[in-house]
Amino acid sequence: MSTIIVEERDDTTIVTLHRPDARNALNAQMVGELHAVCAQLETSPKPLLLTGSGGVFAGGADIAELLDRGRDEALLGINSRLFDRIARLPLPTVAAVDGYALGGGAELAYACDLRIASESAVFGNPEPGLGIIAAAGGCWRLAELVGKSVAKQVLLGGKHLDAWRAYTLGLVCDVVPADQLSERAHALVERITRSSPTALRLTKLVVDAPGGHPCIDDLAQAVLFESSDKADRMSRFLSGGRTR
Known part of the structure; x- marks a missing residue:
């Protein structure tokens, strides 16, 4: 370089x-x-x-x-x-x-x-x-x-x-x-x-998608709801810990 x-x-x-x-x-x-x-x-x-x-x-x-x-x-x-x-x-x-x-x-x-x-x-x-x-x-x-x-x-x-x-x-x-x-x-x-890389990635895709549509939101959320990262982060939040 x-x-x-x-x-x-x-x-x-x-x-x-x-x-x-x-x-x-x-x-x-x-x-x-x-x-x-x-x-x-x-x-x-x-x-x-x-x-x-x-x-x-x-x-x-x-x-x-x-x-x-x-x-x-x-x-x-x-x-x-x-x-x-x-x-x-x-x-x-x-x-x-x-x-x-x-x-x-x-x-x-x-x-x-x-x-x-x-x-x-x-x-x-x-x-x-x-x-x-x-x-x-x-x-x-x-x-x-x-x-x-x-x-x-x-x-x-x-x-x-x-x-x-x-x-x-x-x-x-x-x-x-x-x-x-x-x-x-x-x-x-x-x-x-500090945020979930997958959540960031999908958020960016949804924000940048032309027009926007509830189905896109639902599909992205469906992927994240099944992730172990989401389960870990929410469990830590509920136990009073930081998400990261």
Whole structure:
């Protein structure tokens, strides 16, 4: 790995975007390395914590590479296929955003299940100024997260969302001082890992299922009701113990 730093813990995978000379911009090498992480997490599911180095989450996609791409590369969906894969990972994903998350960097954060921000975090999608669109999910994921009106302010009006505005819109779950971001992000992931992995996995599937239907809820619950993990956790709860 030359563009990301991967730390494996027993119950979490931590990935730090690390292209310090390019504000952690996403290039083809980074996309390939993140695909490798996804392949591992699909085989051995764990929550993913994604962050950036040097006080920046990701300043965007690599413009030099984008300049050389044409129609055929656009149809390959180089970034969008990666972000879709991250969004579909079995267990929750958390983006810890410090500083700029712009363009492809913002779209990467939007693809995660949860986002926590430092006070200096800034989200934006300046793609139309470069003659392109936010084609890696930004146009529709941002609208799903904050509503179409605000999404248009960002995507069409060039508005940036600072950390506190992102918080009031529900885009991020918390805003913390930059020097506490890592600690608070890890605490969030730790809370996640206290829950049943199977329950988390099925909850994510139900929440992300298009349209929703009571039958999906019933089927997911039926699987969990038969699990030994559910029996153990509820028995400990009833005996006055912690669920984990």
